[in-house]
Amino acid sequence: MAASGAGDPREAKSKQAPFAQRIDPSRDKLSPAQLHFMRQVQLAQWQKTLPQRRTRNILTGLGIGAVVLAIYGYTFYSVSQERFLDELEDEAKAARARALARASGP
Numbered sequence: 001m002a003a004s005g006a007g008d009p010r011e012a013k014s015k016q017a018p019f020a021q022r023i024d025p026s027r028d029k030l031s032p033a034q035l036h037f038m039r040q041v042q043l044a045q046w047q048k049t050l051p052q053r054r055t056r057n058i059l060t061g062l063g064i065g066a067v068v069l070a071i072y073g074y075t076f077y078s079v080s081q082e083r084f085l086d087e088l089e090d091e092a093k094a095a096r097a098r099a100l101a102r103a104s105g106p
Contacts, residue, residue: 023038025038
């Protein structure tokens with residue numbers, strides 16, 4: 001059995017912890033020490049999330065770069081295919097002209 005001071009986990013669920021209140025520094029009168037503490041806490045939170053943000057930014061940049069390179073590569077590929085088709089059309093015209101020349105002149 002648990003000690004009387006340990007507390008029951010079921011009791012912990014029923015008790016609610018107090019929530020932090022949002023404070024607007026422009027409206028609420030805060031002392032310089034309170035403002036300094038707020039800045040320190042905000043800086044600590046920002047530094048805590050910085051590595052995750054940096055990783056996400058790098059992955060996003062690499063993803064966008066990959067898409068740009070894929071579009072660029074596909075553009076080059078499609079242009080080279082168009083030239084190939086133009087060459088085929090020129091050869092087909094020349095073959096038709098030769099066929100007409102053979103058919104018209106015995």
